[in-house]
Amino acid sequence: MTLPETSETREAVRLTIDGAPVEVRPGATLLEACRQMGTDVPTLCYLETLTPVNVCRICVVEVERNRTLVPACSRIAEEGMVVKTDSDRVRHSRKMILEFLGSSVDLSAAEDEVGEWMRQYQAEPARYGPQSEPTVAGERDRRHPGHHGEVNGRTAEGVHQPTKVDNTLYVRDYSRCILCYKCVEACGIDAQGTYAIAVAGRGFDARISTEMDLPLGDGACVFCGNCIGVCPTGALMFRSEWELRRAELWDPDAQSVTRTVCSYCGVGCNLELHTQDNRIVKVTSPQDHDVTSGHLCIKGRFGYDYVQNLGDVDRSSIDEVLAKARRPAPE
């Protein structure tokens, strides 16, 4: 998101980041300023194409004369600000946030950087004890705000629960959900305008939910898959990817990505076809593409079956799994 340049906002803003002076456009965030300088700031809930919600707090930086740390993703740079991106306080908060997430959420399918940050900030999620037992399906979705059960401290409570598999296109594995709000934004105000999902419940029991926790097909979802496109942890996943992972056939190293233009209508959305064994296993769109900003519709995202309708010839080992993924969900 960029601000239009106007006569009132033309003057550049000068600040200091980690001791070095920097000039940024008026209205720029501290994150933009840091990136402009080549300073790494980790982010989880931030995406260039979405309105910053500043909830993961991993991008916090220290700004002089501020009592608390501030989220770089949404704090607007001000003239004369003195910013530290790698102070003890910053490192401590980032480490703790990674530990909080690592001890409560399954991060095994998260973007690669997460693992790197874990090492960089020496996060030890294990120090909170062994993971609590997963909850049964739907239990977390029924929790009422305001009170909770006994806590004995022997395990670290997590969000682990069975994957929601209620359609043939994608699955929702909320054991992997860090509640970054990206899917809600992409579904609603920032991209799709469908508002099929929102955050429900409160506190540690807060979760992404449809109304009444309905299966996706019974609510407002139009299966554009834009929520999958923005999910940083693999909580939302193509059914094909999920099935292949379960069958231990998912192999990113054996995949190639082919950029093409969607053939369904005249808009010209760019597609990235992820193929493995010469089969399309998922479809994305480049986030920096002018037309899509990474978002697609159901046709571009999921309507690729005809491409690989090969009849009886040339079967590969993953076809059976993919065929299963296209069958209706088990009851």
Next chain:
Amino acid sequence: MDLRFTDAQPTAAEREAVESVLGPAGMDSHQRIRTASNLRIFATGMQSVSDRRHLLLPALETVQSEIGWVSEGALMHICRELSVPPAEAWGVATFYSLISVDPSPPVVLHVCDDIVCRRAGALDLMEGLESNGRTPGVRWLPSPCLGQCDRAPAAYIQRAGEEDGVLVSMDPQTRPIGPDGGVISSNGHHPSAAVPQAGEPHLRLLRRVGAVNPRSLDSYLEAGGYRALEAAVEMGPAAVVAEIKASGLRGRGGAAFPAWIKWEAVADSPDPVRYLICNADESEPGTFKDRVLMEDDPFSVIEAMTISGHAIGARQGYLYIRGEYPLATRRLRSAIDQARRAGLLGESTRSGISFDIDLRRGQGAYICGEETALMNSIEGLRGEPRNKPPFPTVSGLFGKPTVINNVETLCNVLDIVTDGGAAFASVGTPQSTGPKLFCLSGSVRRPGTYEVEFGATLGDLIELAGGLPEGRRLRAVLLGGAAGSFVLPDLLEMPLTFEAASEAGVSLGSGVIMAFDQHTDFGDILARIAAFFRDETCGQCVPCRVGTVRVEEALARIRRDPQPGDLELIEDIDLAMRDASICGLGHTAAIALRSALELGLLE
């Protein structure tokens, strides 16, 4: 935006309840908006189609109170009427503990098991409710502090289709609800008991308690009511702000922020649309002072809001009161009605200004006392705090410049306008001016709301409350509420001023003074505080959502079998919550616990 609703329909009763808030069905419905003539509005996005979104919580609240729970049919009906996406409305409904989205019996009892009530027998009471078999038609749930610590143990009772109420000073050995759903044990409401000082000549904020009929505008007028507004109108807005500045008045809700800075910023705003909010969501455990003001002197709250609205140029005020204060709600509503009828509120009042007040009820969420969460709650969003800046004086309610002040803060405005800011500033100390209310509870003889001039010491306040009961020795005080800290008797000589508290590294918070004697099980109290924050965090940001859980788990380990490193872990979590959380809840969630551990109260 293309909203999609399920086919569930409301019952006749649900439809009627919704209509009582939103007006006749179809007024602003989704169907109407999608007619051709309105497609242009539609294309402009959320803003235009959901300009009644702010009625979402009142609609949910009304269905809850009339029917006893919010069914799918009722939810869909509200969503169609307000053009709100059902998933978002679900997110809002499931945010509040007083709203049930599951079928509920007609009577729901929210039994306070917070610090003071659990020491007054709440746990026995709950055990009785549980062990003797459940009463049909009645459900009970544990509740955080209900703001009735001066008459513990207490419960808040929701009754479908009937007025809600509060049961106080219950007998722990008696079941509070009979087989017919009727209330058996409650000693009712005794205003004078809440204010042991009532009638004493030195009182300012509390002088009308017991002396003025809180149900009667005439009685308020006879006692000199509305003279301050008259004076304020005569002085003009700028002069009122100047007097507030001269008074040195600082916020009484907990943050102690100078009131004039907010007032001046909004008064000087170029935006002609501004709002005033009275924060009456008094939910800090151990706090009940605002309840006393609202129940026993509601007109002063309304008059003070009117003066503030006049001073900052707001035509609309909102009074956001916690749902668990039914008596205060009824009295304030009646006061607003009477003031409107008398031409003291409304489009053009007899004093020549234009100002009205909308009362909004919270629905069970401590976090909504945080100013920006409160604004989101009014707007029909989840009560999640916003990142600051921008501050409310720049972008507050509905994105407009907004002053938000606590009830007690506003009530001080009356005397400041009448007597002048300088007179107010001459009371107390230079940094902490005026009178101050404190909520005394726990191990004291006469719990209640007490008014002193700033400068009185902690020991003075405990003396005022009659000291500790026979044979009890003061072990510690929880100062400032669950978000405050424990202090030892060595601070009894400390003046209760902002500056002295700050110097001692503590906070006066919302004025809580909770006394504990030598028989206190601090482990139990700390566990309740840790559970409180875990239950009440909104869950939006990671440090607070997970940090409050990890603190509670660490405390459980410490209580069972302390290990080296436990304290360090809590310090680590606390530091991250203080530094990286979005709002004050996370910043303060582990302070009381850490102070107790550091003072050795668990040993």
